Amino acid sequence: MTTHRIAVIPGDGIGKEVVPAGLEALHATAGRFDLRLAFDTFDFASADYWQRHGTMLPNDWEETLRGYDAIYFGAVGWPEVVPDHVSLWGSLLQFRRVFDQYVNLRPCRLMPGVQSPLAGRGPGDIDFVVVRENTEGEYSSVGGRIFEGTDRETVLQETVMTRVGVDRVLRFAFELASRRPQRHLTSATKSNGISISMPYWDERVAAMAEEFPGVRLDKFHIDALAAHFVLHPGWFDVVVASNLFGDILSDLGPACTGTLGIAPSANINPEREHPSLFEPVHGSAPDIAGKGIANPIGQIWCGSMMLDHLGHPEAAAHLLGAVEDVLARGPRDAPLTPDLHGSGTTAELGHAIAERV
């Protein structure tokens, strides 16, 4: 039995609060399934580190992290101390690029015991996964300003799409769709308004579709698609999107399933040449940080995705099952956090899930 070496980076804000709960659940699962997980915790990729060192990461971060099988990540971003674009481009967005984690996988599922903000939707009514391109597209630091400080001031920001970058995430999405019972893939576009990059995206989608005749394909412009998430969330199975559109849809999807607090994400390098990174969708949440009431389920679900990625699908399913069981008991009988209409703390909900495992 191999030992999986896992780098733990709690980061900022509620990241530091939910990671311990996530680790507790992972320890419990490892105990039950006799898995060997070895964790090392790092303090970089945080505003604290920035205050001490003036950078987000040590010089040797790449060698340091490269040796790990996975990165278990909390959240980064603390705008009071360091502007978001500096902290993010100095850490998380670097990890995604340098470790070529080109797929960001974000399941959206309405869970038992969780109330959807959408009228009349219950568990099972919403169950799809967003496959987001994670290394290029609209997220680029290419561009600049000219005529600064004058009335002619002009700012250019490049979106960069490459055939390699687009095709590989599309292939991943088509393959994923072809393995799911519904075999349905939806592509997010905006080729009517954004007239160079998005028609290119559509072209590559059409080309890739020829290799997957068994997958039912449709596409929507991002504006209409956002509306359909609210009006017809049951229409979707796998949704593939560029970096920005995937970002938006993977916050909107979890909102439709009740709370961002339970939503996980996996930043995957499918070839396993580099460590993949698992982080909840919610971010550092300065508004509730320090109160001990953050929902740890996003972080715990990330642990389940990580176990799956490491080759332990049974342990992964068991951990997610424990989450579902505790959620299903509802806010009266389980120590659910305030976002789930309960009065439990992060630690209490974490314990309850670890015990259930």
Add this chain to the structure above:
Amino acid sequence: MTTHRIAVIPGDGIGKEVVPAGLEALHATAGRFDLRLAFDTFDFASADYWQRHGTMLPNDWEETLRGYDAIYFGAVGWPEVVPDHVSLWGSLLQFRRVFDQYVNLRPCRLMPGVQSPLAGRGPGDIDFVVVRENTEGEYSSVGGRIFEGTDRETVLQETVMTRVGVDRVLRFAFELASRRPQRHLTSATKSNGISISMPYWDERVAAMAEEFPGVRLDKFHIDALAAHFVLHPGWFDVVVASNLFGDILSDLGPACTGTLGIAPSANINPEREHPSLFEPVHGSAPDIAGKGIANPIGQIWCGSMMLDHLGHPEAAAHLLGAVEDVLARGPRDAPLTPDLHGSGTTAELGHAIAERV
């Protein structure tokens, strides 16, 4: 009493079905308030025109339309005949640019009699307006492809923001917010991921805010903002956004208020040097075109916004009041269209509203 000259462009799909209903309501309102409206209808900016002429617009479209006080627009886009980016860049997006309609104003209001997809929300709970930048930003045709057809294929797409372009729409939004009872403005950004254009947007927002100390300002990243539209739609009053973000939010907002079918938009040149353009948010809707069941309310509400713009706020309010009255009767007693859970046709609902006027 001056006569207002209005260019009518029905365009494609349901545009051709809802425009007659919109005109009927405008005629009724003009009759009641003794307004002089003169309409000329044009067949360009449509797939039909494209099929006959190979272009979306005649050469002299600019001189032709420049003489009008307003443009009353249906919808354009018919991808079976002409790709969307060709038809849109060849018509609507030209109008917005050439006539410098730099504000796209899109009210989102939960109306009486309309069911929100959001649980527990009733009339009055959602009432905000999206102010969208309408001439620059992410909608640009600057960029291109290199290494075409090879594995190195790379596509570049520029986002272009100018100080003039950003500041003028921000000023409009701040002024609008300062005139509304709540005096609350929300800015949509994504400065944590899009590291050149969006930090610039944030900077200009902060600079403009100094001139409007009476306006309460907040900002959210677009992903979180989309989630809040679903989870906390009552938080918003005026929302200002770039071209793309405004596009997404102004489809998502109306979805949260029940149906895109009732949502209007005004493409405004605030200096009145050029005609402004009034079009419903819904688009040409190929899926229901030709069935006579499209909801005409978006188009009719556009007429109300147009009357307001032309200097007739009372007539505008009366027309919108008639819409509200008919909606409030509900799908049993009024001929509401299928998207409003009724079985009325476009024409029947249009008549009912015109009669009520």
